[in-house]
Amino acid sequence: MNKIKKVAIANRGEVAVRIIEACRELGIQTVLLHSEADIQSIAYRMADETFLLGGSTTAESYLNIPKNVEGALKTGADAIHPGFGFLSENADFAQAVTDSGLIFIGPKSETIRQLGDKVSAKRLIEKAGVPTVPGYMGDDQSIQKLVSEAEKIGFPVIVKAAAGGGGRGMKVIRNLKEATELIESAQREGQSAFGSPIVFLEKYLDRAKHIEFQVFGDQFGKAVYLLERECSVQRRHQKIVEEALSPSLTPELRKEMGEAAVRLAEAASYNGAGTVEFLLQDGKYYFLEMNTRLQVEHPVTEEVLGVDLVQAQILTADGTFEQWLQEDLIPHGHSIECRIYAEDPYQGGIPSTGLLGFTEWPEGEGRRFEVGFEEDDRITSYYDSMIAKVIVWAEDRHEAIERMIETLKDVTVFGVHLNLPFLVQILDHPEFRNGKFTTQFIQQHFPEGLKGVQDQPHNKSLLLKSLKNLEVLAQEPVSETPFSGPWATEWRHR
Amino acid sequence: MKSQSAQFFVEGVLCDAQIIEGVLWLKTDEGIQTLDLRNRFQTQNAGQKDGKTITAPMPGKIIKIITEAGSDLAVNDTVIVMEAMKMEYQLKAVKGGTVRKISVQVGDQVQLGQLLAEIEVG
Numbered sequence: 001m002n003k004i005k006k007v008a009i010a011n012r013g014e015v016a017v018r019i020i021e022a023c024r025e026l027g028i029q030t031v032l033l034h035s036e037a038d039i040q041s042i043a044y045r046m047a048d049e050t051f052l053l054g055g056s057t058t059a060e061s062y063l064n065i066p067k068n069v070e071g072a073l074k075t076g077a078d079a080i081h082p083g084f085g086f087l088s089e090n091a092d093f094a095q096a097v098t099d100s101g102l103i104f105i106g107p108k109s110e111t112i113r114q115l116g117d118k119v120s121a122k123r124l125i126e127k128a129g130v131p132t133v134p135g136y137m138g139d140d141q142s143i144q145k146l147v148s149e150a151e152k153i154g155f156p157v158i159v160k161a162a163a164g165g166g167g168r169g170m171k172v173i174r175n176l177k178e179a180t181e182l183i184e185s186a187q188r189e190g191q192s193a194f195g196s197p198i199v200f201l202e203k204y205l206d207r208a209k210h211i212e213f214q215v216f217g218d219q220f221g222k223a224v225y226l227l228e229r230e231c232s233v234q235r236r237h238q239k240i241v242e243e244a245l246s247p248s249l250t251p252e253l254r255k256e257m258g259e260a261a262v263r264l265a266e267a268a269s270y271n272g273a274g275t276v277e278f279l280l281q282d283g284k285y286y287f288l289e290m291n292t293r294l295q296v297e298h299p300v301t302e303e304v305l306g307v308d309l310v311q312a313q314i315l316t317a318d319g320t321f322e323q324w325l326q327e328d329l330i331p332h333g334h335s336i337e338c339r340i341y342a343e344d345p346y347q348g349g350i351p352s353t354g355l356l357g358f359t360e361w362p363e364g365e366g367r368r369f370e371v372g373f374e375e376d377d378r379i380t381s382y383y384d385s386m387i388a389k390v391i392v393w394a395e396d397r398h399e400a401i402e403r404m405i406e407t408l409k410d411v412t413v414f415g416v417h418l419n420l421p422f423l424v425q426i427l428d429h430p431e432f433r434n435g436k437f438t439t440q441f442i443q444q445h446f447p448e449g450l451k452g453v454q455d456q457p458h459n460k461s462l463l464l465k466s467l468k469n470l471e472v473l474a475q476e477p478v479s480e481t482p483f484s485g486p487w488a489t490e491w492r493h494r
Numbered sequence: 495m496k497s498q499s500a501q502f503f504v505e506g507v508l509c510d511a512q513i514i515e516g517v518l519w520l521k522t523d524e525g526i527q528t529l530d531l532r533n534r535f536q537t538q539n540a541g542q543k544d545g546k547t548i549t550a551p552m553p554g555k556i557i558k559i560i561t562e563a564g565s566d567l568a569v570n571d572t573v574i575v576m577e578a579m580k581m582e583y584q585l586k587a588v589k590g591g592t593v594r595k596i597s598v599q600v601g602d603q604v605q606l607g608q609l610l611a612e613i614e615v616g
Contacts, residue, residue, distance in 0.1 A: 357514040358499035414519035457524040466511040
């Protein structure tokens, strides 16, 4: 008999929709734990029940542990799915969930704690026999020690807040002269942003690729690797384009890295979905960090392997999951995901907010859309500006790139600016196409998005004539009969 | 806050268009472009440059008469407020003077170029 009959979703946007859809397919009821602003979202309308956590700020809602637990208990949920971001890697939250008698869909809180702290995670992986980036993570946090260690490692060196994550709390030190100032700054920021001034140092791999392995541990802690994703297209450590598989791995390297990732997962007795991130440079790989949650880019793995990771997570938490056999995980084709951000790429990517108007996601073969909002929803500035993801699958990488470009050009969203034209430029760039791009790609070729690279189309004549058409239409009663105005030769009212 | 969206051909180009909160959104095969309408008419002189008349800059509805006939006007005083495409537009005096006549009433639907007010300049 299944334990989980109702899942409370402690998240928002397109991932909340994703989890609801997975639950529906399993015949499980859903409760959305949401903020005030997210009443205007697709997930709110799709969930079987909803529970208002509080106001619109993340502190009042998605980061509020007692409120989330209260919502799940009050609505009679059996389990909580934390999605990604927010509380998904918060060991205290996982603990609070299980303490209250609910099931946490994810690894155990002790596992999250152990792997969430970069320092202890690194020690674990050294025990599991996986190479790490040369660095220093000692207890001696005096400035003299840190500067001398940085010099030993060899510049460029990156100083990271031990309690940071998701690309935040990191600085690059290029020479001895700036070492003291940058290290002290990182310590101060670590204290104020993450509550801890502890930093560690790593050699900065300045032309590396970001290769991550999806791992999955069953309820007994037996793990397999679901191959890799390449996520080197990043802006300020925030991923924009991801793909499976990586164009940069040989089968031998894939097997070696995958097995290393599994060794780590099993050393940690990992349950559920996790991701082991590596940096690959000059044929050598180094452990970066392990993420103890479902990742944004999980769909590309699902597409090439034909699996459903969210369902697997739920079934694992339910105790009924049948683990995959490593030899059965054979990839087919190539998949690419683009993150759709509400921002103006022609103005360097400044966030765009507003009321959504007409939206059209062009369905078709090998196309998958994960969308959080639709017409009449308001996109606000309270949260991350990602509002959707576009995923394509094709027989090979070249075809996948072409299919993605075509799909992006056919997307229509009115009301907020989106990064669509920026994504097209990225995918069409020779360095992306030939697979040689590294994590420096965006910085090198698009440091300010499309600003300075391409101008927004501005056809004054078309704009004014379209305006005239709309004004005329507004005067007419809504009707199905065709109309011909002074410049329109044919129109259709939606 | 937003108009209906519509699709039509203009100059042989297929266009999707919609006005949302004072901004025109247009999609063609070149991509998406916008035109901010909010400043176009809001404080623009609606009418002749000599300031003797105020005419409607677009089709719409009269929603407020601010300065009645006989009152004094300073430059940039709002005379009439109209509404179009779910946005409000303040129609202002270009020159100071006195309002001689208001030719419309609140609630009237007006056409582009329609005479709304006559002003005695000076």
